[in-house]
Amino acid sequence: MKISAIVPLLLLACSVSTSAETTEVQQPYLQDIRALLKEMTASLAQQKVEMRFLQRMNQEHAAKLKQHTAEVKRQKTEIDNLNKQLQVKQVAFSASLLGSGHGETGPFHRFTSLVFEYVLTDIGKAYNKHTGVFTAPVKGAYHFEWYIGTHGGKAATGAVLVKNSEHTFIAFEHQSSHYASSSNGVTLLLEVGDDVFLRLWPGTRVFDNGNHHSTFSGHLLFTM
Incomplete structure (x- = not known):
């Protein structure tokens, strides 16, 4: 066989060998990326749950604060009215x-x-x-x-x-x-x-x- 015919075959064989080796090397990295993405997705989901919980807690605290403020205002109004009544009684x-x-x-x-x-x-x-x-x-x-x-x-x-x-x-x-x-x-x-x-x-x-x-x-x- 002529040398001119052998060279392309060798190049093709090397190319196939290199592609197979690259695929074998990349496979673990792809698995690691998928695992990392899965972990990040789970972490984001957990963060969303925690954020919803914190939002609910903030809303409850805000409602309690509003209720407490209204109660303090009501008590102050009652005290002012009582003071006025005490003054009026004189x-x-x-x-x-x-x-x-x-x-x-x-x-x-x-x-x-x-x-x-x-x-x-x-x-x-x-x-x-x-x-x-x-x-x-x-x-x-x-x-x-x-x-x-x-x-x-x-x-x-x-x-x-x-x-x-x-x-x-x-x-x-x-x-x-x-x-x-x-x-x-x-x-x-x-x-x-x-x-x-x-x-x-x-x-x-x-x-x-x-x-x-x-x-x-x-x-x-x-x-x-």
């Missing part, structure tokens, strides 16, 4: 007619609101010395008293306690000489925002000076 005022000096108010031809300017006590800040009106800060039973007087002979003295626009009790006195005085008291059930004040009776008058003869007082008995 309601009392007492005032006399004139802020300074002495003199008589009236008589007038119609009902005229009396403004008691000299405020001795105003616990709860429910009495307005500029208008003479007491405004109930909370629903409850309130007791009011008023004392009025004037010098006799000229005119009578009279004042009626008004709840919003309703006349309740009146203090009235008339005598021909000396100093005449009258007083009255009443307990009223008031809603929040109800107004209470005194009106001078038409044709009457009221006197006051630094000794505070004519006064208007009230206080909360209990809440409802």
